[in-house]
Each structure stands twice: as structure tokens, then as C-alpha cells.
Amino acid sequence: MLLKIYDGAESIGGTKIYLKNGPHGLFLDFGINFEKGNLYFKEYLRRRAIRGIYDPITLGLLPKIKIYREDLIPADLSIQDFEEVQVEAVVVTHAHADHFGEIGNLRFDIPIVASPVTLLLIKAMEDCGHPYGGMDAIYSSQRIKKEDERILLTSNKREGRFLRKFIPTERIHDNILEFMGTIPGRNNETMASMDELENLPWEIKGYPVDHSIYGSTGYIIGEDMTIAYTGDFRLHGEQGYLTEEFAKRAKDASLLIIEGTRLSREEHDYTSEEDVRKKLREELDCAEGLVIVDFSPRNFERLKLISEVAGDRIVLITEKDAYMLNALKKAGIDLWKKNIGVYRALKGKKEGWLKYLREDSGMEDRYVDPREVRDNLENYILSFSLYDFPNLLDIKPSRGIYIYSSTEALTEEQEFDFMTIHNWLSRFNFKIRGFSLERGKLKFSRGYHASGHASPEDIIKIVETIDPEIIVPVHTTNPKWFSKNFENVKILKNGESLTY
Ligand SMILES: [Zn+2]
Structure with missing residues (x-):
């Protein structure tokens, strides 16, 4: 098994974690890195849509790998030297853009695995054009090149529309299926369709965890060598018990990938x-x-x-x-x-x-x-x-x-x-x-807001419950905190990998 972090190891968000097992591969989250992106863009200063992935690739906001939509590659961007990676799915923990916001750039034959609520929220955000929310993740118009092949225009043709398959982590209600399959204002089009989790060559199990958005999910992947990935989590919300249940299920994982958002602060706010x-x-x-x-x-x-x-x-x-x-x-x-x-x-x-x-x-x-x-x-x-x-x-x-x-x-x-x-x-x-x-x-002033993320004490509690062989911190600017508190920590920087 290989674990490689393409992005989000040293920042809060922008998570892009790759797992490879023999000929199979998948991404855990594929989010926008706002920290990097905000160096160049703000509000109305945005990536140019007509240049596809040219801007984010050139600025180092997206990794150079061969998984992007062909119609987003303009003629003056060569992907020949990009790394070949095998990807069968992108597994999403929750509907925050720093975890799923770059999915719209991925080839449309790569399905999304997520909880039914996360799928629903991503789709709803895409429908009503939430800024950065769900852009093109579930459906998109094809871009076409005309005279100047560096410029990508949006096709208005019906056949030029992409649909992404989705794989819910649990059985979904017909209502959700119907919602996922329709776009208001564009009647009678069959949109994204459901696929089965069993078709993936991985054993992927999603369990709810508590975070500041409904549908948040932690994952346990594999059979003998299990990988547990918390996504974003906390214990002090209304459903904090869900995170504890996840930790019990993940007990003795070979590898634990865990977030540490709040570890950069010196002073902690324990508001619940x-x-x-x-x-x-x-x-x-x-x-x-x-x-x-x-x-x-x-x-x-x-x-x-x-x-x-x-x-x-x-x-x-x-x-x-x-x-x-x-x-x-x-x-x-x-x-x-x-x-x-x-x-x-x-x-x-x-x-x-x-x-x-x-x-x-x-x-x-x-x-x-x-x-x-x-x-x-x-x-x-x-x-x-x-x-x-x-x-x-x-x-x-x-x-x-x-x-x-x-x-x-x-x-x-x-x-x-x-x-x-x-x-x-x-x-x-x-x-x-x-x-x-x-x-x-x-x-x-304190007391008006409770964080969506676990306190250092709660992180310790979760790690002790899971008691994994190896701990890999992500989604934090202070990964060293983990090495100070635990023995078996492997700090990976962006672009680094671990075979085990
Ligand atoms: Zn989040």
C-alpha cells in the first residue's frame, strides 16, 4: 500500500490524499487550497474559466497528475510530463470546499463516494451557484476549442454535458436520488446516476462523525491493513458521540490519517x-x-x-x-x-x-x-x-x-x-x-461560536481510542504537535509518500 499526500499536509484544507493498492488507486478528498489560492486570487480576481486548468496548474494550485478533464486542458498546456496515477474514485468526507472543491476538474468517469447528505449538499450548492461551492462537481458543460485553441468555451449543446456518477456510503432514499438526477430549469435531462460501492475494488466503509456540517463522514478502508481517515471532526457538538463511535470502529487501524486544525493556536477556546x-x-x-x-x-x-x-x-x-x-x-x-x-x-x-x-x-x-x-x-x-x-x-x-x-x-x-x-x-x-x-x-469575544474542530485534548482521546500503528497528521499547520504527544507519528509533507 502506498499513501501519498499531494496537498493539504501542511495547510488547513486543500486536502488531496492518494491511496494506492496494487493496480488500484483512490483519492481521499480533493479540495481547494484556499491558503495557496489566496496568494493570487481574491473575490472578483479569479481563475480564468476560459483557460481551464491552466491557471491553477501554472500557479501550483493543482498537482501535476493525469487525472483532469481533457476539455479543461488548453492547447498551450502540455500534460505529457504529468505523473500517471490510477484513480477509481474520489472519496469525500464532507461538503466543505476545502475538501471537495477541485473535483469539478477531475475526469468525469471518476465517481464521487460520499454520504447521501454530503452528495445532496454538494449538488444543491452547485445548483444555486454558491461561491466555490460544488462548482462542476456533479455536472458540467463541456468546454470546446474553436479558432484559438488556448481558449476554452462553454458548449451549450445538450450532448456536451458531463455527469458524474456518485456512490453513496449507505442506501439512499428515492427523494435524494430524484434530487440528484434533476437540475431545476433544465427539465427532462438525466443527470448524475448512482453506482454501487461494491463495484469498487476497495472495501470502503463510511461512518458519520460530528463536524460543523451535516453528512460529515470518517472512513475505514481495507480489510487486513486498515486505513482510518477522520476527515474534519469534533467531540463537542450535538452529535459528538458519533465521532467516538467512529473511533471505536477504527480501533487498531494500521494507519490513522487525522486532522489537527486547532493545534496551531496557542490559546484554546473551549466553547461548546x-x-x-x-x-x-x-x-x-x-x-x-x-x-x-x-x-x-x-x-x-x-x-x-x-x-x-x-x-x-x-x-x-x-x-x-x-x-x-x-x-x-x-x-x-x-x-x-x-x-x-x-x-x-x-x-x-x-x-x-x-x-x-x-x-x-x-x-x-x-x-x-x-x-x-x-x-x-x-x-x-x-x-x-x-x-x-x-x-x-x-x-x-x-x-x-x-x-x-x-x-x-x-x-x-x-x-x-x-x-x-x-x-x-x-x-x-x-x-x-x-x-x-x-x-x-x-x-x-468568546462564547458566540463553537469550533467545528476537535480540541487538542479531544484529539488525544480519539488517537488513544483508535491506537493505530502509524499516525499521519493532515489539515494542520502544526504536525509536530503529534510527534510531541505520540511515538508512532510519520509527518509527510506535500508530495511525500509512505509505503507500508
Ligand atoms: Zn470542514
Whole structure:
């Protein structure tokens, strides 16, 4: 067996782990490396779509291996020297872009293995064009070369459409199958189809783990020599017990690939989801005017929590989030509590997914117009983040409270966002919780957010339960922490491999 880490060994995210067993191979996650990508790109400065994989390959954002879609290779990019790798599937742990966001570049005959909920979320993100979310992972239009073969244009032809097969880790409900097979606005096309896990020459078992997005899965691969891969995980969420169950199942693994996101920090924040619940309840009990709670859009567990402590207020979500919630409902996760509504943003052109959402029976009663919010500020909580703030101009709230309930800024770039948030909120007389900006100095306050990742103590607990022969850290900037705490650690850098 060979394990090679192409990316994500020394960074948080961008995970691309390769496993080879004889003539067979697979990738564990194939995510976007935001740390590297942000060196060159930001917001509207993006990779050029018409150049296919040229930009990311040239900048070293994608490994030079022969697994990419042919239609994404422009005439001036030679792949002759790229490494040959055998890949039968890409196994995805969860629907965060740093774990799956580069899949759209892979040949369409490579299927995705993931939990039903992860598949559903990736597909839903692709449908409604979440930035970086699911781009082309499940379906894509073929690119074609015309006169200048360095330029790749999008084919509008129906036959020029790619579909990726998917392999769920457990039996899936017909509702999910139907959702995976249709794209709103493009009727009667057969989209991605299901394949069977048994067809793969690997024994792959997926088990749920707790993380900040539903559907997160840890994997146990192989029979005699087992490899356990945690993906991203934590023990302090509502379903922390799932992670412990995974660890028990992975006991005595030959090799454990484990994340260490939180190990780079010197000081640790031990806030749990329960603590967040108390804090939010306190704030909401005495809130005056409009309330905005800003949390990561796909952290549905946080949304559930907010709807539980909302009191008499209605929680208004964006239409993209509503679309995601409808998708989750198909998997039996129904977060549509009575007190959740949809903010009717003022929009011109309506894309397929939006028409589909607005025409969905049962949705009509959920919609709330900005005028209604303006007249009854005390009745609502907006689930908004910075990029939704222009909608505040339609509401014109006179006062309110804004609660930041997400991760602390890690980069200078992200710090700038908080200045912009501050500017918007000052304009509308909002009080701010969760962060403060005094004389340009940004400070976060604890208790409003619980991390999606395990604390050092919990990582130790998981490693001790699994008690593997070899430990390979990933998704961390401090892999040495593992060697300090355990004996059998093998630190691999990007591009390095291990045979065992
Ligand atoms: Zn994650």
C-alpha cells in the first residue's frame, strides 16, 4: 500500500490524499487550497474559466497528475510530463470546499463516494451557484476549442454535458436520488446516476462523525491493513458521540490519517455548542430592534440552534439557504421549523433554482418582504452575512443588534471584512456582539461560536481510542504537535509518500 499526500499536509484544507493498492488507486478528498489560492486570487480576481486548468496548474494550485478533464486542458498546456496515477474514485468526507472543491476538474468517469447528505449538499450548492461551492462537481458543460485553441468555451449543446456518477456510503432514499438526477430549469435531462460501492475494488466503509456540517463522514478502508481517515471532526457538538463511535470502529487501524486544525493556536477556546446556545439566548432575550446573526451559511446545526432560542421572533434565511434546507429535507433532515422564514430579496433575473424555490408549494407562506421587516423590526432575526448586507438598504432598520457567530479572522484579508461589516452596522445603529473594533484593532469575544474542530485534548482521546500503528497528521499547520504527544507519528509533507 502506498499513501501519498499531494496537498493539504501542511495547510488547513486543500486536502488531496492518494491511496494506492496494487493496480488500484483512490483519492481521499480533493479540495481547494484556499491558503495557496489566496496568494493570487481574491473575490472578483479569479481563475480564468476560459483557460481551464491552466491557471491553477501554472500557479501550483493543482498537482501535476493525469487525472483532469481533457476539455479543461488548453492547447498551450502540455500534460505529457504529468505523473500517471490510477484513480477509481474520489472519496469525500464532507461538503466543505476545502475538501471537495477541485473535483469539478477531475475526469468525469471518476465517481464521487460520499454520504447521501454530503452528495445532496454538494449538488444543491452547485445548483444555486454558491461561491466555490460544488462548482462542476456533479455536472458540467463541456468546454470546446474553436479558432484559438488556448481558449476554452462553454458548449451549450445538450450532448456536451458531463455527469458524474456518485456512490453513496449507505442506501439512499428515492427523494435524494430524484434530487440528484434533476437540475431545476433544465427539465427532462438525466443527470448524475448512482453506482454501487461494491463495484469498487476497495472495501470502503463510511461512518458519520460530528463536524460543523451535516453528512460529515470518517472512513475505514481495507480489510487486513486498515486505513482510518477522520476527515474534519469534533467531540463537542450535538452529535459528538458519533465521532467516538467512529473511533471505536477504527480501533487498531494500521494507519490513522487525522486532522489537527486547532493545534496551531496557542490559546484554546473551549466553547461548546451548548455554551453558544446559552449566550445567544441571553442576547436574544434582551435584544431591541432587528437582530442579525452571522454564521457560516452551511452550518445548519447553528441555524437549528438559533431557531430554538429565537423566542417570538421569526428567523429569516436567504433564498440560497432555503434551497439548501429543501435539499436537506429530502434526506429526512427537516429544519423547517414554524419560525423559519425566507427573506424575499429584490431580484431581477431569476435563475432555474430560484424559480424552482419560489414556485415550490408551501414556500409561499414563508416569504417575508423587506417592507414587512422594516415595519416590525422586533419580530425578526436575519441570518445574514456581509455579502447580504446590501439588503439592509431596503429594510432601513433604525436600530438593532448584530451577533457574529463564526470563526475568527485568520488573515489580514479577512480582517478587512470586519471593517466593512462595522461600517455597515454603524450606519444602521447596530450594537455588535462577537467582535469589536477599537481604534482599528480587531478583537473577538468568546462564547458566540463553537469550533467545528476537535480540541487538542479531544484529539488525544480519539488517537488513544483508535491506537493505530502509524499516525499521519493532515489539515494542520502544526504536525509536530503529534510527534510531541505520540511515538508512532510519520509527518509527510506535500508530495511525500509512505509505503507500508
Ligand atoms: Zn470542514
